[in-house]
Amino acid sequence: MSNTIEVKVPDIGDFSEVEIIEVLVSEGDTIAAEQSLITVESDKASMEIPSPQAGVVKSVAVKVGDKIKEGSVILQVETQGAGAESATDSKPAPAKEQSAPTPDSQQEAPAKETPPARQDGERVTIVVPDIGDATDVEVIEIMVAVGDTIAAEQSLITVESDKASMEVPASHAGVVTAVKVKLGDKVNQGSEIIEVQASEGQAQTPAPDKEPAAQVPQEAPASKPVQAPSSTSPASVTSSGMASVPPQRHSPTEAYAEADVPLRNLPHASPSVRKFARELGVNLGAVTGSGAKNRITKEDVQQYVKSTLAVGGGIPVAAAGGEGGLSVLGWPKVDFGKFGSIETKPLSRIKKISGANLHRNWVMIPHVTNNDVADITELEDLRQTLNKENQKSGVKVTMLAFLIKAVVAGLKKFPEFNASIDGDNLVLKQYYHIGFAADTPNGLVVPVIRDADKKGIVELASETAELAGLARDGKLSPSQMQGGCFSISSLGGIGGTSFTPIINAPEVAILGVSRSAHAPVWNGKEFEPRLMLPLSLSYDHRVIDGAAAARFNAYLGSLLADFRRIVL
Numbered sequence: 146m147s148n149t150i151e152v153k154v155p156d157i158g159d160f161s162e163v164e165i166i167e168v169l170v171s172e173g174d175t176i177a178a179e180q181s182l183i184t185v186e187s188d189k190a191s192m193e194i195p196s197p198q199a200g201v202v203k204s205v206a207v208k209v210g211d212k213i214k215e216g217s218v219i220l221q222v223e224t225q226g227a228g229a230e231s232a233t234d235s236k237p238a239p240a241k242e243q244s245a246p247t248p249d250s251q252q253e254a255p256a257k258e259t260p261p262a263r264q265d266g267e268r269v270t271i272v273v274p275d276i277g278d279a280t281d282v283e284v285i286e287i288m289v290a291v292g293d294t295i296a297a298e299q300s301l302i303t304v305e306s307d308k309a310s311m312e313v314p315a316s317h318a319g320v321v322t323a324v325k326v327k328l329g330d331k332v333n334q335g336s337e338i339i340e341v342q343a344s345e346g347q348a349q350t351p352a353p354d355k356e357p358a359a360q361v362p363q364e365a366p367a368s369k370p371v372q373a374p375s376s377t378s379p380a381s382v383t384s385s386g387m388a389s390v391p392p393q394r395h396s397p398t399e400a401y402a403e404a405d406v407p408l409r410n411l412p413h414a415s416p417s418v419r420k421f422a423r424e425l426g427v428n429l430g431a432v433t434g435s436g437a438k439n440r441i442t443k444e445d446v447q448q449y450v451k452s453t454l455a456v457g458g459g460i461p462v463a464a465a466g467g468e469g470g471l472s473v474l475g476w477p478k479v480d481f482g483k484f485g486s487i488e489t490k491p492l493s494r495i496k497k498i499s500g501a502n503l504h505r506n507w508v509m510i511p512h513v514t515n516n517d518v519a520d521i522t523e524l525e526d527l528r529q530t531l532n533k534e535n536q537k538s539g540v541k542v543t544m545l546a547f548l549i550k551a552v553v554a555g556l557k558k559f560p561e562f563n564a565s566i567d568g569d570n571l572v573l574k575q576y577y578h579i580g581f582a583a584d585t586p587n588g589l590v591v592p593v594i595r596d597a598d599k600k601g602i603v604e605l606a607s608e609t610a611e612l613a614g615l616a617r618d619g620k621l622s623p624s625q626m627q628g629g630c631f632s633i634s635s636l637g638g639i640g641g642t643s644f645t646p647i648i649n650a651p652e653v654a655i656l657g658v659s660r661s662a663h664a665p666v667w668n669g670k671e672f673e674p675r676l677m678l679p680l681s682l683s684y685d686h687r688v689i690d691g692a693a694a695a696r697f698n699a700y701l702g703s704l705l706a707d708f709r710r711i712v713l
Contacts, residue, residue: 147223149203152182152196154217162212163187166440167415170220174202182219183207184415191415192309200224209436269317269343270325271301273336276313279306281331285419288312289339293321301338302326310416319343414441422446451501495588506650511686514645514657515694519702521661522676527708535603544658544678545581546606548633551704552656553577553598554711556631559697561689563630565651571688580629580649581609583616590616591649593629637661643681653688656701657681678705 157163167184170176181193200222207219276282286303289295300312319341326338412419412429413436421443422429432449434441481487492500524547531542556563556577565572577598580591592612597605615621634646635658646657659679665672680701684694704710 147225149221149223150198150200151221152198152219154194154213154215154219155197156215157185157192157194161214163214165207165209165211165213166191166413166436167442168205168207168209169193170202170205172202172205176200176202176222181417184417185213186413186415190309190311193416194219196222198222198224267343268322268340269319270340271316271338273304273313273332273334273338274316275334276304276311279304279309280333282306282333284326284328284330284332285310287324287326287328289321289324291321291324295319295321295341304332305416305419310419313338315339315341317341317343412441413439418443418446425450493587495585495590499588499590502650503647507647510648510650512645512648512683513686513691513694515682515684515691515698516643517680517682517695517698517702519678519680519705520666520675521678521705524705524708525661525676531602540603540607541610542602542606543609544637544661545609545633545635546602547705547708548635548656548658549579549581549594549597549605549609550602550711551701551708552579552631552633554704555697555701557598558700559693561693562654562684562697564653564688566653566685566688567651574630576630578628578630580626580632580652581612582632582634583613585617585619587619590621590626591629591632592616592621592625593627595628631655633658637678641679643679646681646683648683648685653685654694654697655683657683 163185164187165183166186169181169183176182176196176199178197178199179195180199182196184191184193186192203221203223205220207213207217213219282304283306284302285305288300288302295301295315295318297316297318298314299318301315303310303312305311321339322342323340324338325340326332326336332338412432413434414422414429418441419429422432422441425446427446427450429441429446432441432445433439435445436442521544525544528542528544528547535542560573561571563574563577565574576596578593578595579597580593582589582591592609592615594600594605594608594612600608612621612625615625629649629652631652632646632649632655634655636644637658637660639660641659642662643659644657646655648655657680659681661676661678663674664677666675666677680698682694682698682701
């Protein structure tokens with residue numbers, strides 16, 4: 146039987162009146178247990194609050210900008226089953242006790258203790274304090290460097306779990322002598338963070354016995370030193386190329402001088418958005434937020450990637466470990482008119498679309514090209530014979546039709562070429578749709594021959610001619626350019642000896658064909674003239690290795706040299 150319960154804010158440590166920055170569900174949604182409902186943010190952390198029950202959302206009691214605390218009602222959920230209990234009658238067990246425990250309760254459940262900072266004279270090793278039930282949390286930001294002078298309670302690193310991010314503060318003031326973590330490390334309570342040369346009066350200060358996750362520091366005495374920004378403070382780059390420190394949000398409980406010191410913090414985004422940005426390799430510091438208080442949303446990240454690729458700029462990438470990141474300079478602005486007369490005309494719609502796609506494919510796919518040649522002497526004779534036989538029908542057999550048929554045979558023999566990457570999976574296709582690049586007055590388009598394995602040479606020649614005509618007239622429908630498994634780009638009618646075609650994502654390979662030419666070939670006794678066709682196979686090295694590519698190209702060459710092998 147169904148039961149409607151109230152879902153309330155659980156124990157979130159010592160935080161009170163945290164702000165809702167994102168509502169992730171709406172009335173009528175079907176939700177699962179542990180699915181995130183809202184994202185809240187304090188001065189030190191943002192976290193997603195999950196649902197304790199699966200069911201259907203009957204009503205949402207909060208909105209973006211609301212201030213909530215433990216026990217605040219988030220929404221009502223209609224659950225299935227008699228075992229569901231109303232949140233108004235049954236309060237979930239808190240993760241940690243908020244009130245001071247009595248002596249009896251201390252004996253029953255001793256409080257978890259944070260290992261004290263280890264000391265060696267005036268050298269102090271600062272460790273990760275109690276961070277609740279989170280284990281193996283990832284270090285996503287390091288805020289200090291060797292030589293920095295730090296204050297007590299100053300943030301040292303930022304860690305992130307699946308549900309929350311938090312800054313870990315210093316338990317001692319002093320000068321950093323060693324940093325014992327790096328970006329991407331997994332840390333737990335007690336893991337060493339940094340070593341400091343403690344300031345006078347600080348070396349014997351013990352670490353707090355218990356510190357809630359991402360705890361907001363208490364008001365410090367007025368004598369607390371003002372700390373200058375770390376040498377690793379982030380800076381954004383303005384359009385003029387000058388670095389500027391981004392505006393930071395200030396915690397009213399911290400004793401830093403607000404007018405003098407900008408506090409460090411993560412970009413204003415929820416953990417799920419930061420994870421999405423990392424998967425795309427996007428530095429959130431370069432993204433402008435459109436949400437409340439300039440919060441960065443998933444749509445902001447998507448729009449940033451789209452606009453950056455469209456204008457030919459680079460995507461600043463935060464590399465793991467802080468090294469080897471890709472940060473490409475923006476496109477140069479040049480007044481070409483001052484060097485001579487010019488004419489400006491807009492790019493065609495096709496070139497704008499294809500240009501952005503090609504740039505993305507070239508940057509994101511590790512291309513390798515294998516070059517080979519095929520002896521098509523006999524095949525060219527067969528093609529001319531077929532054209533004479535089909536002269537009255539008006540169908541002209543092209544070399545492209547033979548190439549399509551040979552490629553289909555190659556895909557059947559080497560199925561990894563008929564695949565696409567989907568996250569951590571490889572999707573192997575059981576159909577054979579072949580695209581071919583068609584040159585039009587407005588740019589290249591790629592019509593797709595569907596079920597090429599079920600069509601003969603004459604039918605393939607007829608269909609490619611029809612689609613090429615529609616492409617030149619700008620009458621191709623979107624469905625006629627979708628679903629391709631493998632593409633062919635032929636420059637045979639123009640020239641060239643080889644080139645590197647760009648893979649048409651989400652495909653994993655493309656065949657480039659250049660102009661055939663007669664060349665002397667040794668037959669074992671003498672040189673004889675043979676018509677040789679250059680083949681350039683570009684492949685995605687994440688899926689296909691060099692040996693497989695060489696075998697695929699060689700197999701194509703053997704089919705084109707003796708087309709009778711196509712039936713084997």
